[in-house]
Amino acid sequence: MVSETTGDVLCWNGEVFAGLDIGSSNDGALLLQEIERQKTLDPQHYILQTFSRIEGPYAFVYLDRAQNHLWFARDYLGRRSLLSRKLGAHGLLISSVADRVDEQNSWIELPAQVIYRVDLASAEPDPFAFVEYPWHYARTDLHADDLHADGGSPLTMPFGCVNQEISSGALLASGDGPQTRQLSDLAELPDAADWQPYVDRLEHELTAAISARVSSIPANSGNARVGLLFSGGVDCITIAALLTRILPPSEPIELFNVAFENPRQAKQQQPTYAVPDRKTGVQGWRELQLLDPRRDWRFVEVDVPYAQAQAHMPHIRQLLVPADTVMDMSIALAIWFASRGRGTLVGAGGSAEYVGRARVLLLGMGADEQLGGYSRHRSAWDAGGWPRLGQEIALDVRRIALRNLGRDDRVVSDNGKEARFPFLAAGVVDFLCDTPLNYKMDMRYPRGVGEKLLLRLLARRLGLVQASMLAKRAIQFGARTAKMESGQTRGQDAL
Numbered sequence: 001m002v003s004e005t006t007g008d009v010l011c012w013n014g015e016v017f018a019g020l021d022i023g024s025s026n027d028g029a030l031l032l033q034e035i036e037r038q039k040t041l042d043p044q045h046y047i048l049q050t051f052s053r054i055e056g057p058y059a060f061v062y063l064d065r066a067q068n069h070l071w072f073a074r075d076y077l078g079r080r081s082l083l084s085r086k087l088g089a090h091g092l093l094i095s096s097v098a099d100r101v102d103e104q105n106s107w108i109e110l111p112a113q114v115i116y117r118v119d120l121a122s123a124e125p126d127p128f129a130f131v132e133y134p135w136h137y138a139r140t141d142l143h144a145d146d147l148h149a150d151g152g153s154p155l156t157m158p159f160g161c162v163n164q165e166i167s168s169g170a171l172l173a174s175g176d177g178p179q180t181r182q183l184s185d186l187a188e189l190p191d192a193a194d195w196q197p198y199v200d201r202l203e204h205e206l207t208a209a210i211s212a213r214v215s216s217i218p219a220n221s222g223n224a225r226v227g228l229l230f231s232g233g234v235d236c237i238t239i240a241a242l243l244t245r246i247l248p249p250s251e252p253i254e255l256f257n258v259a260f261e262n263p264r265q266a267k268q269q270q271p272t273y274a275v276p277d278r279k280t281g282v283q284g285w286r287e288l289q290l291l292d293p294r295r296d297w298r299f300v301e302v303d304v305p306y307a308q309a310q311a312h313m314p315h316i317r318q319l320l321v322p323a324d325t326v327m328d329m330s331i332a333l334a335i336w337f338a339s340r341g342r343g344t345l346v347g348a349g350g351s352a353e354y355v356g357r358a359r360v361l362l363l364g365m366g367a368d369e370q371l372g373g374y375s376r377h378r379s380a381w382d383a384g385g386w387p388r389l390g391q392e393i394a395l396d397v398r399r400i401a402l403r404n405l406g407r408d409d410r411v412v413s414d415n416g417k418e419a420r421f422p423f424l425a426a427g428v429v430d431f432l433c434d435t436p437l438n439y440k441m442d443m444r445y446p447r448g449v450g451e452k453l454l455l456r457l458l459a460r461r462l463g464l465v466q467a468s469m470l471a472k473r474a475i476q477f478g479a480r481t482a483k484m485e486s487g488q489t490r491g492q493d494a495l
Helices: 027-041 046-051 192-214 234-246 263-268 276-291 306-320 326-340 367-371 375-402 405-413 426-434 453-461
Strands: 009-014 058-064 069-074 083-086 092-095 114-119 131-134 226-229 253-260 297-304 342-347 350-355 360-362 418-420
Touching (some): 192 426, 226 234, 297 350
Parallel strands (some): 226 253, 360 418
Antiparallel strands (some): 058 069, 069 114, 114 131
16 A cells, blocks of 8 residues: 555554544555654654554555655564565565575564564665564553653563463372362362353453454355354354354354375274364264354364375475474475365255355464463473472464464465454453463373463363363374374474
Protein backbone atom coordinates (compact mmCIF):
# COMPACT_ATOMS: atom_id res chain seq x y z
CA MET A 1 0.00 0.00 0.00
CA VAL A 2 1.23 3.47 -0.89
CA SER A 3 0.31 6.60 1.03
CA GLU A 4 -1.38 9.19 -1.16
CA THR A 5 0.04 12.05 0.93
CA THR A 6 3.65 10.99 1.63
CA GLY A 7 4.39 8.26 -0.88
CA ASP A 8 5.44 5.98 1.99
CA VAL A 9 5.00 2.27 1.31
CA LEU A 10 3.62 -0.36 3.71
CA CYS A 11 3.99 -4.06 2.95
CA TRP A 12 1.73 -5.84 5.44
CA ASN A 13 1.18 -9.53 6.11
CA GLY A 14 -0.80 -9.82 9.29
CA GLU A 15 -3.96 -9.45 11.30
CA VAL A 16 -4.86 -6.81 13.89
CA PHE A 17 -6.93 -8.42 16.63
CA ALA A 18 -6.59 -5.58 19.16
CA GLY A 19 -5.09 -2.11 19.43
CA LEU A 20 -6.97 -0.55 16.49
CA ASP A 21 -10.70 -0.27 15.92
CA ILE A 22 -10.88 -2.26 12.69
CA GLY A 23 -14.57 -3.19 12.51
CA SER A 24 -15.26 -4.49 9.01
CA SER A 25 -12.56 -2.33 7.41
CA ASN A 26 -9.24 -3.41 5.92
CA ASP A 27 -6.74 -3.62 8.77
CA GLY A 28 -3.76 -2.81 6.53
CA ALA A 29 -5.34 0.40 5.26
CA LEU A 30 -6.26 1.53 8.77
CA LEU A 31 -2.80 0.63 10.02
CA LEU A 32 -1.21 2.83 7.35
CA GLN A 33 -3.46 5.70 8.44
CA GLU A 34 -2.46 5.18 12.07
CA ILE A 35 1.24 5.13 11.17
CA GLU A 36 0.85 8.44 9.33
CA ARG A 37 -1.03 9.92 12.29
CA GLN A 38 1.65 8.84 14.74
CA LYS A 39 4.32 10.22 12.41
CA THR A 40 2.93 13.73 12.81
CA LEU A 41 3.04 13.33 16.62
CA ASP A 42 6.42 11.68 17.01
CA PRO A 43 8.56 11.64 13.84
CA GLN A 44 11.33 9.68 15.56
CA HIS A 45 9.43 6.88 17.30
CA TYR A 46 6.22 6.73 15.26
CA ILE A 47 6.71 3.13 14.10
CA LEU A 48 7.47 2.02 17.65
CA GLN A 49 4.50 3.93 19.03
CA THR A 50 2.15 2.34 16.51
CA PHE A 51 3.25 -1.25 16.88
CA SER A 52 3.47 -1.05 20.66
CA ARG A 53 -0.36 -0.97 20.58
CA ILE A 54 -0.98 -3.72 18.01
CA GLU A 55 -1.91 -7.28 19.03
CA GLY A 56 -1.89 -9.99 16.41
CA PRO A 57 0.39 -11.95 14.10
CA TYR A 58 2.23 -9.86 11.54
CA ALA A 59 5.28 -9.18 9.42
CA PHE A 60 5.73 -5.77 7.86
CA VAL A 61 8.11 -3.59 5.86
CA TYR A 62 7.67 0.19 5.85
CA LEU A 63 9.53 2.60 3.59
CA ASP A 64 9.72 6.19 4.89
CA ARG A 65 10.60 8.19 1.80
CA ALA A 66 11.16 11.53 3.54
CA GLN A 67 13.60 10.18 6.15
CA ASN A 68 15.00 7.51 3.82
CA HIS A 69 14.41 4.84 6.44
CA LEU A 70 13.32 1.24 5.99
CA TRP A 71 11.52 -0.33 8.97
CA PHE A 72 10.68 -4.03 9.22
CA ALA A 73 9.78 -6.65 11.83
CA ARG A 74 7.78 -9.68 12.85
CA ASP A 75 5.39 -9.64 15.79
CA TYR A 76 6.90 -10.23 19.22
CA LEU A 77 5.98 -13.94 19.20
CA GLY A 78 7.19 -14.56 15.65
CA ARG A 79 3.89 -15.85 14.30
CA ARG A 80 4.60 -14.67 10.74
CA SER A 81 7.62 -15.39 8.59
CA LEU A 82 10.12 -12.69 7.64
CA LEU A 83 13.54 -13.46 6.18
CA SER A 84 16.46 -11.29 5.17
CA ARG A 85 19.53 -11.73 3.01
CA LYS A 86 22.30 -9.21 2.55
CA LEU A 87 23.91 -8.87 -0.87
CA GLY A 88 27.05 -7.19 0.41
CA ALA A 89 27.11 -3.48 -0.42
CA HIS A 90 24.76 -4.05 -3.33
CA GLY A 91 21.44 -4.63 -1.64
CA LEU A 92 19.22 -6.17 0.98
CA LEU A 93 16.46 -8.70 0.35
CA ILE A 94 13.51 -8.95 2.75
CA SER A 95 10.88 -11.58 2.03
CA SER A 96 8.39 -13.94 3.62
CA VAL A 97 10.01 -16.86 1.76
CA ALA A 98 13.45 -17.60 0.34
CA ASP A 99 13.96 -17.52 -3.41
CA ARG A 100 15.89 -20.80 -3.45
CA VAL A 101 17.56 -23.47 -1.35
CA ASP A 102 20.85 -21.81 -0.53
CA GLU A 103 23.86 -24.02 0.22
CA GLN A 104 25.53 -21.15 2.09
CA ASN A 105 22.35 -20.61 4.09
CA SER A 106 22.67 -16.87 3.58
CA TRP A 107 18.98 -16.30 4.32
CA ILE A 108 18.24 -15.67 8.00
CA GLU A 109 14.95 -15.75 9.86
CA LEU A 110 14.73 -12.30 11.40
CA PRO A 111 14.51 -12.66 15.17
CA ALA A 112 11.19 -11.59 16.62
CA GLN A 113 10.97 -9.27 19.66
CA VAL A 114 12.95 -6.66 17.70
CA ILE A 115 11.85 -3.91 15.30
CA TYR A 116 14.55 -3.07 12.77
CA ARG A 117 15.47 0.12 10.95
CA VAL A 118 17.92 0.69 8.10
CA ASP A 119 19.14 4.16 7.15
CA LEU A 120 19.18 4.00 3.36
CA ALA A 121 21.27 7.19 3.16
CA SER A 122 23.94 5.93 5.56
CA ALA A 123 27.59 6.45 4.68
CA GLU A 124 28.70 3.67 7.05
CA PRO A 125 30.95 0.84 5.72
CA ASP A 126 27.91 -1.43 5.95
CA PRO A 127 25.17 0.59 4.21
CA PHE A 128 22.54 -1.90 5.38
CA ALA A 129 23.44 -2.05 9.07
CA PHE A 130 20.39 -2.77 11.23
CA VAL A 131 19.37 -0.47 14.07
CA GLU A 132 17.52 -2.61 16.59
CA TYR A 133 14.67 -1.64 18.91
CA PRO A 134 13.97 -4.58 21.26
CA TRP A 135 10.72 -5.53 22.89
CA HIS A 136 10.73 -5.91 26.67
CA TYR A 137 8.64 -7.99 29.03
CA ALA A 138 6.08 -6.09 31.06
CA ARG A 139 7.56 -5.07 34.41
CA THR A 140 5.76 -4.13 37.60
CA ASP A 141 8.43 -1.51 38.35
CA LEU A 142 7.96 0.36 35.06
CA HIS A 143 5.37 3.12 35.02
CA ALA A 144 2.85 2.67 32.23
CA ASP A 145 3.49 6.19 30.90
CA ASP A 146 7.26 5.77 30.78
CA LEU A 147 7.23 4.94 27.09
CA HIS A 148 10.87 5.66 26.48
CA ALA A 149 12.45 3.58 29.22
CA ASP A 150 15.18 1.07 28.33
CA GLY A 151 17.05 2.91 25.60
CA GLY A 152 14.19 4.98 24.25
CA SER A 153 12.04 2.06 23.08
CA PRO A 154 8.32 2.11 23.93
CA LEU A 155 8.05 -1.60 23.06
CA THR A 156 6.65 -3.45 26.05
CA MET A 157 5.01 -6.81 25.50
CA PRO A 158 1.55 -7.27 27.03
CA PHE A 159 2.76 -10.05 29.34
CA GLY A 160 5.54 -10.58 31.83
CA CYS A 161 7.99 -13.39 32.44
CA VAL A 162 6.78 -16.79 33.63
CA ASN A 163 5.74 -16.90 37.28
CA GLN A 164 7.82 -19.74 38.72
CA GLU A 165 6.31 -19.51 42.18
CA ILE A 166 4.42 -22.37 43.78
CA SER A 167 1.22 -21.41 45.54
CA SER A 168 1.02 -21.88 49.29
CA GLY A 169 0.08 -25.39 50.29
CA ALA A 170 1.65 -27.10 47.27
CA LEU A 171 3.86 -30.02 48.18
CA LEU A 172 7.41 -29.47 46.99
CA ALA A 173 8.71 -33.01 47.06
CA SER A 174 8.26 -34.87 43.80
CA GLY A 175 7.00 -38.06 45.42
CA ASP A 176 4.63 -36.62 48.02
CA GLY A 177 0.88 -36.59 48.01
CA PRO A 178 -2.00 -38.68 46.65
CA GLN A 179 -1.34 -37.47 43.11
CA THR A 180 1.01 -40.38 42.48
CA ARG A 181 -1.96 -42.71 42.13
CA GLN A 182 -3.50 -43.50 38.74
CA LEU A 183 -6.69 -41.68 37.74
CA SER A 184 -9.32 -43.02 35.37
CA ASP A 185 -11.18 -39.69 35.09
CA LEU A 186 -10.12 -36.14 35.89
CA ALA A 187 -13.34 -35.80 37.87
CA GLU A 188 -11.49 -37.84 40.53
CA LEU A 189 -8.81 -35.16 40.98
CA PRO A 190 -8.47 -34.71 44.77
CA ASP A 191 -8.02 -30.93 44.72
CA ALA A 192 -10.21 -30.16 41.69
CA ALA A 193 -12.03 -27.35 43.51
CA ASP A 194 -8.78 -25.43 43.98
CA TRP A 195 -8.21 -25.46 40.22
CA GLN A 196 -11.63 -24.11 39.23
CA PRO A 197 -10.82 -20.36 39.29
CA TYR A 198 -7.91 -21.02 36.93
CA VAL A 199 -10.04 -23.22 34.68
CA ASP A 200 -12.64 -20.43 34.59
CA ARG A 201 -10.04 -17.89 33.52
CA LEU A 202 -8.47 -20.14 30.89
CA GLU A 203 -11.91 -20.80 29.41
CA HIS A 204 -12.62 -17.06 29.30
CA GLU A 205 -9.28 -16.08 27.73
CA LEU A 206 -9.20 -18.92 25.21
CA THR A 207 -12.80 -18.28 24.17
CA ALA A 208 -12.03 -14.59 23.64
CA ALA A 209 -8.92 -15.50 21.61
CA ILE A 210 -10.81 -17.88 19.34
CA SER A 211 -13.67 -15.43 18.88
CA ALA A 212 -11.28 -12.65 17.86
CA ARG A 213 -9.63 -14.96 15.34
CA VAL A 214 -12.81 -16.08 13.60
CA SER A 215 -15.27 -13.18 13.92
CA SER A 216 -13.92 -11.22 10.96
CA ILE A 217 -13.68 -14.12 8.50
CA PRO A 218 -15.99 -13.40 5.54
CA ALA A 219 -18.89 -15.70 4.77
CA ASN A 220 -17.98 -18.56 2.45
CA SER A 221 -21.18 -19.32 0.55
CA GLY A 222 -22.34 -21.93 3.04
CA ASN A 223 -18.95 -23.65 3.12
CA ALA A 224 -16.68 -23.88 6.15
CA ARG A 225 -14.90 -20.69 7.12
CA VAL A 226 -12.66 -22.33 9.74
CA GLY A 227 -10.73 -25.57 9.93
CA LEU A 228 -8.36 -27.24 12.36
CA LEU A 229 -5.33 -29.47 11.97
CA PHE A 230 -6.83 -32.24 14.04
CA SER A 231 -5.03 -35.10 15.76
CA GLY A 232 -7.68 -35.50 18.45
CA GLY A 233 -5.18 -34.31 21.09
CA VAL A 234 -6.24 -32.11 23.97
CA ASP A 235 -4.92 -28.87 22.37
CA CYS A 236 -6.84 -29.00 19.09
CA ILE A 237 -10.00 -30.64 20.45
CA THR A 238 -10.39 -28.02 23.17
CA ILE A 239 -10.15 -25.31 20.50
CA ALA A 240 -12.82 -27.16 18.50
CA ALA A 241 -15.12 -27.51 21.53
CA LEU A 242 -14.92 -23.78 22.24
CA LEU A 243 -15.22 -22.89 18.56
CA THR A 244 -18.56 -24.69 18.25
CA ARG A 245 -19.96 -22.39 20.92
CA ILE A 246 -18.94 -19.34 18.88
CA LEU A 247 -19.89 -20.13 15.28
CA PRO A 248 -23.52 -20.29 14.15
CA PRO A 249 -24.84 -23.88 14.36
CA SER A 250 -25.39 -24.02 10.59
CA GLU A 251 -21.68 -23.58 9.77
CA PRO A 252 -19.57 -26.66 9.13
CA ILE A 253 -16.16 -27.02 10.80
CA GLU A 254 -13.41 -28.89 8.95
CA LEU A 255 -11.11 -31.27 10.83
CA PHE A 256 -8.03 -32.27 8.82
CA ASN A 257 -6.38 -35.47 10.00
CA VAL A 258 -3.19 -36.50 8.20
CA ALA A 259 -1.57 -39.93 7.94
CA PHE A 260 1.46 -41.08 5.92
CA GLU A 261 2.45 -44.33 4.33
CA ASN A 262 5.73 -45.15 6.05
CA PRO A 263 7.71 -48.03 4.48
CA ARG A 264 9.44 -48.72 7.78
CA GLN A 265 6.07 -49.45 9.38
CA ALA A 266 4.87 -51.82 6.65
CA LYS A 267 6.40 -54.88 8.30
CA GLN A 268 4.00 -54.48 11.24
CA GLN A 269 1.17 -55.71 8.97
CA GLN A 270 -1.25 -52.99 9.97
CA PRO A 271 -3.46 -50.95 7.62
CA THR A 272 -1.27 -48.39 5.86
CA TYR A 273 -2.90 -45.32 7.37
CA ALA A 274 -3.77 -46.68 10.81
CA VAL A 275 -1.32 -44.25 12.41
CA PRO A 276 -1.67 -43.12 16.04
CA ASP A 277 -3.12 -39.71 15.12
CA ARG A 278 -5.78 -41.32 12.93
CA LYS A 279 -7.01 -43.41 15.84
CA THR A 280 -7.14 -40.50 18.28
CA GLY A 281 -8.53 -38.23 15.56
CA VAL A 282 -11.51 -40.50 14.91
CA GLN A 283 -12.05 -40.83 18.65
CA GLY A 284 -11.98 -37.06 19.07
CA TRP A 285 -14.30 -36.51 16.11
CA ARG A 286 -16.85 -38.82 17.71
CA GLU A 287 -16.57 -36.98 21.02
CA LEU A 288 -17.24 -33.70 19.25
CA GLN A 289 -20.28 -35.20 17.51
CA LEU A 290 -21.68 -36.16 20.90
CA LEU A 291 -20.79 -32.75 22.33
CA ASP A 292 -22.60 -30.84 19.57
CA PRO A 293 -24.68 -33.14 17.36
CA ARG A 294 -26.14 -30.16 15.47
CA ARG A 295 -22.76 -29.25 14.01
CA ASP A 296 -21.57 -30.55 10.65
CA TRP A 297 -18.16 -31.81 11.79
CA ARG A 298 -16.34 -32.55 8.54
CA PHE A 299 -13.64 -35.10 9.35
CA VAL A 300 -11.22 -35.22 6.43
CA GLU A 301 -8.77 -38.11 6.21
CA VAL A 302 -5.67 -36.83 4.42
CA ASP A 303 -3.81 -40.00 3.38
CA VAL A 304 -0.38 -39.44 1.84
CA PRO A 305 1.29 -42.26 -0.13
CA TYR A 306 5.05 -42.52 0.28
CA ALA A 307 5.67 -41.67 -3.39
CA GLN A 308 3.56 -38.53 -3.13
CA ALA A 309 5.44 -37.37 -0.05
CA GLN A 310 8.74 -37.94 -1.85
CA ALA A 311 7.58 -36.02 -4.91
CA HIS A 312 6.70 -32.93 -2.83
CA MET A 313 9.81 -32.93 -0.65
CA PRO A 314 11.89 -30.60 -2.90
CA HIS A 315 9.12 -28.00 -2.86
CA ILE A 316 8.64 -28.28 0.90
CA ARG A 317 12.39 -28.02 1.46
CA GLN A 318 12.29 -24.72 -0.41
CA LEU A 319 9.63 -23.49 2.02
CA LEU A 320 11.73 -24.54 5.00
CA VAL A 321 14.69 -22.26 4.21
CA PRO A 322 16.52 -21.27 6.37
CA ALA A 323 15.36 -24.21 8.52
CA ASP A 324 17.14 -27.31 7.24
CA THR A 325 16.99 -30.31 9.57
CA VAL A 326 15.47 -33.76 9.26
CA MET A 327 13.01 -32.87 12.02
CA ASP A 328 12.00 -29.67 10.21
CA MET A 329 11.13 -31.77 7.15
CA SER A 330 9.21 -34.37 9.19
CA ILE A 331 7.05 -31.71 10.81
CA ALA A 332 6.63 -29.64 7.65
CA LEU A 333 5.46 -32.65 5.64
CA ALA A 334 2.62 -33.25 8.08
CA ILE A 335 1.61 -29.59 8.28
CA TRP A 336 1.82 -28.99 4.51
CA PHE A 337 -0.35 -31.95 3.51
CA ALA A 338 -2.83 -31.38 6.33
CA SER A 339 -3.23 -27.69 5.53
CA ARG A 340 -3.64 -28.46 1.82
CA GLY A 341 -6.82 -30.21 2.90
CA ARG A 342 -7.21 -32.74 0.08
CA GLY A 343 -8.51 -36.07 1.26
CA THR A 344 -11.56 -38.15 1.98
CA LEU A 345 -14.60 -36.80 3.79
CA VAL A 346 -15.86 -39.43 6.20
CA GLY A 347 -19.50 -39.53 7.25
CA ALA A 348 -22.53 -41.64 7.94
CA GLY A 349 -23.19 -42.00 4.23
CA GLY A 350 -19.73 -43.38 3.49
CA SER A 351 -16.75 -41.45 2.19
CA ALA A 352 -16.03 -39.16 -0.74
CA GLU A 353 -13.15 -37.15 -2.15
CA TYR A 354 -13.00 -33.72 -0.58
CA VAL A 355 -11.05 -30.47 -0.81
CA GLY A 356 -11.15 -28.21 2.22
CA ARG A 357 -12.91 -24.87 1.82
CA ALA A 358 -11.76 -23.07 4.96
CA ARG A 359 -9.15 -20.36 4.40
CA VAL A 360 -8.35 -19.96 8.10
CA LEU A 361 -6.87 -22.80 10.15
CA LEU A 362 -6.66 -22.80 13.94
CA LEU A 363 -3.53 -24.48 15.29
CA GLY A 364 -2.63 -25.47 18.84
CA MET A 365 0.98 -24.26 18.86
CA GLY A 366 2.07 -22.65 22.11
CA ALA A 367 0.15 -24.90 24.50
CA ASP A 368 3.03 -27.31 25.15
CA GLU A 369 5.60 -24.62 25.95
CA GLN A 370 3.33 -22.81 28.39
CA LEU A 371 1.63 -25.77 30.04
CA GLY A 372 4.40 -28.34 30.33
CA GLY A 373 3.51 -30.61 27.42
CA TYR A 374 6.96 -31.76 26.33
CA SER A 375 8.82 -34.80 27.63
CA ARG A 376 11.71 -32.53 28.64
CA HIS A 377 9.40 -30.87 31.14
CA ARG A 378 8.79 -34.17 32.90
CA SER A 379 12.54 -34.86 32.73
CA ALA A 380 13.17 -31.49 34.38
CA TRP A 381 10.70 -32.40 37.12
CA ASP A 382 12.39 -35.74 37.66
CA ALA A 383 15.77 -34.01 37.87
CA GLY A 384 14.87 -31.17 40.21
CA GLY A 385 11.20 -30.96 41.17
CA TRP A 386 9.30 -27.68 41.01
CA PRO A 387 12.35 -25.36 40.80
CA ARG A 388 13.89 -27.16 37.84
CA LEU A 389 10.51 -27.49 36.11
CA GLY A 390 9.85 -23.76 36.54
CA GLN A 391 13.19 -22.90 34.97
CA GLU A 392 12.48 -25.14 31.99
CA ILE A 393 9.01 -23.66 31.42
CA ALA A 394 10.37 -20.10 31.66
CA LEU A 395 13.08 -20.94 29.14
CA ASP A 396 10.61 -22.52 26.72
CA VAL A 397 8.21 -19.57 26.86
CA ARG A 398 11.07 -17.14 26.22
CA ARG A 399 12.07 -19.24 23.21
CA ILE A 400 8.62 -19.32 21.56
CA ALA A 401 9.57 -16.31 19.45
CA LEU A 402 12.83 -18.00 18.43
CA ARG A 403 11.44 -21.36 17.41
CA ASN A 404 9.47 -22.56 14.42
CA LEU A 405 6.36 -20.42 13.97
CA GLY A 406 7.89 -18.69 10.95
CA ARG A 407 8.56 -22.06 9.35
CA ASP A 408 5.00 -23.19 10.04
CA ASP A 409 3.61 -19.95 8.60
CA ARG A 410 5.53 -20.48 5.35
CA VAL A 411 4.29 -24.06 5.08
CA VAL A 412 0.61 -23.28 5.74
CA SER A 413 0.55 -20.11 3.63
CA ASP A 414 1.88 -22.02 0.62
CA ASN A 415 -1.54 -23.68 0.41
CA GLY A 416 -3.41 -20.37 0.39
CA LYS A 417 -4.45 -20.76 4.03
CA GLU A 418 -3.76 -18.62 7.08
CA ALA A 419 -2.65 -20.13 10.39
CA ARG A 420 -3.98 -18.58 13.60
CA PHE A 421 -2.84 -19.57 17.07
CA PRO A 422 -5.33 -19.06 19.94
CA PHE A 423 -2.88 -20.27 22.62
CA LEU A 424 -0.55 -17.42 21.60
CA ALA A 425 -3.12 -14.63 21.97
CA ALA A 426 -1.78 -11.92 24.28
CA GLY A 427 -4.53 -12.46 26.84
CA VAL A 428 -3.90 -16.20 27.03
CA VAL A 429 -0.12 -15.78 27.31
CA ASP A 430 -0.49 -13.06 29.96
CA PHE A 431 -2.79 -15.24 32.07
CA LEU A 432 -0.59 -18.33 31.78
CA CYS A 433 2.60 -16.39 32.54
CA ASP A 434 0.98 -15.00 35.69
CA THR A 435 -0.54 -18.28 36.93
CA PRO A 436 1.39 -20.18 39.64
CA LEU A 437 3.28 -23.12 38.18
CA ASN A 438 1.39 -25.76 40.14
CA TYR A 439 -1.95 -24.59 38.70
CA LYS A 440 -0.83 -25.22 35.11
CA MET A 441 0.75 -28.68 35.45
CA ASP A 442 1.55 -31.24 38.12
CA MET A 443 4.09 -33.90 37.22
CA ARG A 444 3.22 -35.91 40.33
CA TYR A 445 0.44 -37.27 38.19
CA PRO A 446 1.36 -39.82 35.50
CA ARG A 447 1.89 -39.09 31.82
CA GLY A 448 -1.38 -38.16 30.14
CA VAL A 449 -2.59 -36.33 33.25
CA GLY A 450 0.10 -34.21 34.88
CA GLU A 451 1.32 -32.30 31.83
CA LYS A 452 -1.05 -29.52 30.69
CA LEU A 453 -3.33 -30.41 33.60
CA LEU A 454 -5.06 -27.01 33.53
CA LEU A 455 -6.01 -27.49 29.87
CA ARG A 456 -7.08 -31.08 30.55
CA LEU A 457 -9.43 -29.88 33.28
CA LEU A 458 -10.97 -27.39 30.85
CA ALA A 459 -11.41 -30.16 28.27
CA ARG A 460 -13.06 -32.35 30.93
CA ARG A 461 -15.40 -29.50 31.89
CA LEU A 462 -16.40 -29.17 28.23
CA GLY A 463 -17.35 -32.85 28.14
CA LEU A 464 -14.24 -34.24 26.41
CA VAL A 465 -13.72 -37.13 28.80
CA GLN A 466 -11.48 -39.28 26.60
CA ALA A 467 -9.43 -36.48 25.04
CA SER A 468 -8.69 -34.96 28.43
CA MET A 469 -6.61 -38.04 29.33
CA LEU A 470 -4.62 -38.46 26.10
CA ALA A 471 -0.84 -38.29 26.35
CA LYS A 472 1.13 -35.84 24.22
CA ARG A 473 2.41 -37.17 20.90
CA ALA A 474 4.59 -35.15 18.52
CA ILE A 475 3.03 -34.67 15.07
CA GLN A 476 5.89 -36.39 13.23
CA PHE A 477 5.31 -39.56 15.26
CA GLY A 478 1.53 -39.34 15.35
CA ALA A 479 1.27 -38.97 11.56
CA ARG A 480 4.38 -41.16 10.97
CA THR A 481 6.45 -38.74 8.93
CA ALA A 482 9.47 -39.42 11.16
CA LYS A 483 12.03 -41.99 10.01
CA MET A 484 10.42 -42.70 6.64
CA GLU A 485 13.85 -43.52 5.23
CA SER A 486 16.18 -46.32 6.28
CA GLY A 487 19.42 -45.27 7.92
CA GLN A 488 20.63 -43.68 11.13
CA THR A 489 19.63 -40.05 10.60
CA ARG A 490 18.67 -38.02 13.66
CA GLY A 491 16.18 -35.20 13.90
CA GLN A 492 18.84 -32.51 14.29
CA ASP A 493 20.82 -33.71 11.24
CA ALA A 494 20.94 -31.35 8.25
CA LEU A 495 18.96 -32.30 5.16
